[in-house]
Amino acid sequence: MDAEPSTTTAGSNSQLPRRIVICGGGVIGVCTAYFLASKGSDRVSVTVVERSSIACAASGKAGGFLALDWCDGTPVADLARASFLLHRSLSDLLDGPRAYGYRPLSALSLPLSPSDSTESRSLALPSWIDGSAVSQSRTIGTPETTAQVHPQLFTRTVLSSATAEYGVEVVFGEVQNVEVEGTGVRLRDGRILPADVVVIALGPWSSRLQIISDLFHVSGLKAHSIVLRPPEPAVISPHALFLSYQPTPGGKILDPEVYPRPTGEVYICGPTEEATPPDNPEDIAGEPESIALLHQIAGTVSSHLKASVAETVAEQACFLPCADDKLPVIGKIPGSKNCYVATGHTCWGILNAPATGAALAELILEGRSTIVNLDPFSPARFLR
Ligand SMILES: Cc1cc2nc3c(=O)[nH]c(=O)nc-3n(C[C@H](O)[C@H](O)[C@H](O)COP(=O)(O)OP(=O)(O)OC[C@H]3O[C@@H](n4cnc5c(N)ncnc54)[C@H](O)[C@@H]3O)c2cc1C
Incomplete structure (x- = not known):
């Protein structure tokens, strides 16, 4: 974790968001909820909104293979290395007895x-x-450089810990719209979840929301x-x-x-x-x-x-x-008050979820990410 600190900023300690709503109960949304709630502890409330069931899509049907250095030489190298190490430490915390089958191989x-x-x-x-x-x-x-988890069990175990230890709430419902000013998330059944900060982590469905499709496409x-x-x-x-x-x-x-x-x-x-x-x-x-x-x-x-x-x-x-450029998109959506996105993790989303969640939690709560430089993943790159 020798990455340069990110200079991408948002928020500050003096203006801590109180209510954070995360759209999407895949591995990216769940890991983001876990790190936000564990870092923010009693200062923030975190809610995950999922339309179907937790890890029902790629996050439950992936291989779950993890590699320390297979992304070396690419912009994702530091994210992957930090994530591989976080998987190891998370398994010490959460994977006993064999909750999600982490093992080096x-x-x-x-x-x-x-x-x-x-x-x-x-x-x-x-x-x-x-x-x-x-x-x-x-x-x-x-076994020093490659490992595995059962992705669905991993995602569900992380969420169980986030709910039990840090009070994360789960709401089942379909996100229809996100207020650009970050004031709330509207569900298709008419419910509105008030929010000071919104994180969009809807995987390949992310650009079904206009706030994303106005900026980039997720295929x-x-x-x-x-x-x-x-x-x-x-x-x-x-x-x-x-x-x-x-x-x-x-x-x-x-x-x-x-x-x-x-x-x-x-x-x-x-x-x-x-x-x-x-x-x-x-x-x-x-x-x-x-x-x-x-x-x-x-x-x-x-x-x-x-x-x-x-x-x-x-x-x-x-x-x-x-x-479109096959890189993850992680950071604040330009032009929005307090709306963030985390998606586009292609074939490495299970690997890269922990560092994505930890870095985004730092960015939202402290205004900058130190664990990984998020600049290469900023959604602002699509403005160019
Ligand atoms: C066959 C296969 C094998 C893979 N193997 C590996 C691997 O070995 N290692 C690895 O690191 N990665 C692997 N991956 C990649 C990894 O699975 C993905 O990158 C990762 O799961 C993406 O997670 P996500 O949370 O972004 O998206 P998703 O898992 O797609 O989650 C998005 C969630 O949003 C929910 N949702 C959608 N629309 C709405 C809405 N309107 N309102 C509320 N909720 C909504 C969905 O129901 C879903 O639960 C593999 C992928 C595939 C397909």
């Missing part, structure tokens, strides 16, 4: 062929991995995933697999990912495609062909994951939130 890069020949199998590979061409595997993460990249329970979970070692897989000779090479979880389940996700999220996150449906492809990949990776052997726990899809 290794990561392997693995070319995989659809044929199930084992002639070139590397003896160094974990025993549950089958398939040909696996001798070209590479270790790309070690959704749709991705499918399946969760399997193999009959003998104990044989599946803690190795995340980053595959390159060509379903048909000469066809497109895909890069699916496989994450064994301490729950005994194995999560597998596949390629992404541009699509528009339905209004209601509960209406997101997976395409049968994409789900079938993931089962095919699972069965090729390991005989323990074949459809005939493993129980299917989930077949699902969700949307990665992406701003």
Whole structure:
């Protein structure tokens, strides 16, 4: 956490916001609520508004993979490094006994062929991995630099702690509109939640609010995933697999990912495609062909994951939130009195949620972020 302090300012200690409303009960909204309430303690009241259920969208359907240094060399490097360390300290505070399955693990890069020949199998590979061409595997993460959480359990555990320890409230309802002056949040059912500060963290739905769409667009990249329970979970070692897989000779090479979880389940996700999220996150449906492809990949990776052997726990899809420049958008909305946004975390939202929440809490309560320089993520960049 050697980032330069942010010079982006808002608010001051002498004018502490009293009522803070956070729109969106995904990992970004929940981590922001946790750090705001824990930092502000009895000085502020924090409410999370969610239209469906906590972590019902990408935050509940993600892989939950965390990496210390995989964003190095990009503008997200410091955010990722700070977040990786915060995940470690949060797990000491919140993850016992195994509330959300935080654990360090290794990561392997693995070319995989659809044929199930084992002639070139590397003896160094974990025993549950089958398939040909696996001798070209590479270790790309070690327990010092890579880890995982169960994203839905993580998000819900953080929120439970925020409600139990710091009095965060949860309101279920659909946000229809945010007053530009930051005076309140109007819900579709007519309720108005008064607010001195509003934080918009609606993931790929963020630009459905005019205050966001006037400034920038958040698109959704749709991705499918399946969760399997193999009959003998104990044989599946803690190795995340980053595959390159060509379903048909000469066809497109895909890069699916496989994450064994301490729950005994194995999560597998596949390629992404541009699509528009339905209004209601509960209406997101997976395409049968994409789900079938993931089962095919699972069965090729390991005989323990074949459809005939493993129980299917989930077949699902969700949307990665992406701003036009593919960078997170974190900070005060220019022209608004007290309205902030935190979105656009693409494929690293579970990793980057803690430092996003901690930095935004500092910005709102103290006028500047010291944990991470938020300047590269300022929404003001879209004014240029
Ligand atoms: C297949 C897949 C795998 C992934 N794997 C990883 C990974 O391994 N590691 C990692 O770091 N990241 C991963 N990600 C990325 C990560 O899941 C996202 O970046 C992150 O979940 C985004 O969180 P969010 O809170 O911004 O959005 P969301 O999780 O989409 O939450 C937005 C919330 O807002 C609510 N909402 C929407 N509209 C309204 C409204 N009008 N009123 C009230 N509430 C509303 C929704 O119901 C939802 O709960 C993955 C993503 C996908 C799709």
